[in-house]
Amino acid sequence: DAKTTQPPSMDCAEGRAANLPCNHSTISGNEYVYWYRQIHSQGPQYIIHGLKNNETNEMASLIITEDRKSSTLILPHATLRDTAVYYCIANTDKLIFGTGTRLQVFP
Amino acid sequence: KAGVTQTPRYLIKTRGQQVTLSCSPISGHRSVSWYQQTPGQGLQFLFEYFSETQRNKGNFPGRFSGRQFSNSRSEMNVSTLELGDSALYLCASSFGHTYSTDTQYFGPGTRLTVL
Numbered sequence: 001d002a003k004t005t006q007p008p009s010m011d012c013a014e015g016r017a018a019n020l021p022c023n024h025s026t027i028s029g030n031e032y033v034y035w036y037r038q039i040h041s042q043g044p045q046y047i048i049h050g051l052k053n054n055e056t057n058e059m060a061s062l063i064i065t066e067d068r069k070s071s072t073l074i075l076p077h078a079t080l081r082d083t084a085v086y087y088c089i090a091n092t093d094k095l096i097f098g099t100g101t102r103l104q105v106f107p
Numbered sequence: 108k109a110g111v112t113q114t115p116r117y118l119i120k121t122r123g124q125q126v127t128l129s130c131s132p133i134s135g136h137r138s139v140s141w142y143q144q145t146p147g148q149g150l151q152f153l154f155e156y157f158s159e160t161q162r163n164k165g166n167f168p169g170r171f172s173g174r175q176f177s178n179s180r181s182e183m184n185v186s187t188l189e190l191g192d193s194a195l196y197l198c199a200s201s202f203g204h205t206y207s208t209d210t211q212y213f214g215p216g217t218r219l220t221v222l
Contacts, residue, residue, distance in 0.1 A: 032208050036213075041195060042215060043197050043213035044213045046210055049208060049210065051208070087150075093155070093162075093205065094140065094152045094165070095152065095199075095211060096152070097142075098149075
């Protein structure tokens with residue numbers, strides 16, 4: 001399973017876009033990039049996933065570089081409720097969680 | 108559709124005891140995975156069950172075990188509890204596909220405290 005690297009923390013103003021980067025330079029061809037977030041020791045919440053193409057859903061957008069070595073999760077209009085730890089995972093059969101990025105959204 | 112449910116939500120035990128945690132997956136999901144989360148080690152994979160068989164296993168001692176029933180509900184058991192077993196135990200369910208992407212959805216967790 002590929003190892004992912006994320007910045008430990010980021011800040012974002014409420015209403016602005018939050019762009020969370022992730023490096024997965026050793027990802028293999030069949031590994032998807034998954035994003036989860038965890039709010040205050042609740043169970044992790046699925047956000048979005050992708051293989052090669054950019055993806056968008058009601059929560060976020062996922063931009064994957066052409067060489068698949070990195071990706072960016074975009075929360076288009078961050079709110080205070082988006083304050084959480086965000087995990088980027090390169091998945092095959094089991095989820096290997098790193099330390100994630102602690103996103104703090106401020107008013 | 109109901110989400111993943113875990114019972115109990117909170118549990119206090121003493122060293123040496125054993126504990127059983129329960130997980131009910133989302134309807135239609137046949138795979139259940141268990142994870143342990145501690146402040147020091149983060150979120151770590153314990154094992155996965157699919158169709159009543161353990162399909163994948165993490166790097167935990169044999170004191171940690173699990174099983175899955177025919178209705179896909181799963182239990183995990185920890186015997187001879189140690190202080191270090193204090194953690195948030197999470198289960199996640201999915202359809203269990205291995206031939207395509209398979210998203211896991213997590214329950215709220217069981218907070219276990221060992222005194």
